[in-house]
Amino acid sequence: MLDDIDRRLLRHYQHDASLGPADLADLAGLTPATCARRLEKLQAQGVIRANRAVIDWRALGYEVAVSLRVTLDKTQPRAFDDFMQAARQVPDVVEIQTFLGRVDVRLSIIARDMAHYQQVYRSAILTLPHIADIEALMHVAQIKSDEVLPL
Structure with missing residues (x-):
């Protein structure tokens, strides 16, 4: 403690x-x-997990951020494992979260512009295995992003 x-x-x-x-x-x-x-x-003890640089991806030319809410075909026994393995290989996917409920997975994607996003979506996202449904949410503004805990 x-x-x-x-x-x-x-x-x-x-x-x-x-x-x-x-x-x-x-x-x-x-x-x-x-x-x-x-x-x-x-x-x-694992309380401090890492020290890292926080890089502003917009400063590197990435202007588009999209959250994809993915529902997997759960009739397939390996749907989660196959999907996760493939999604981890997509360089433009910067975060993967899993959920209980109607949405199974959320992918956070960054792209240089809309043309780049469309290319990533068509060539890398839509080819991921076992997708039953997908919903894209375009990020408009980041209001709060803070990893500071109230200690």
């Missing part, structure tokens, strides 16, 4: 994981050695 020191450390760390141990320790009110030990422990 997390104690108050871990929560304080994580509260600062999640806002800026690029802080050095000394700066993070100062913000969290810890010594650098204690801070480093606590971070290592949190990583070993």
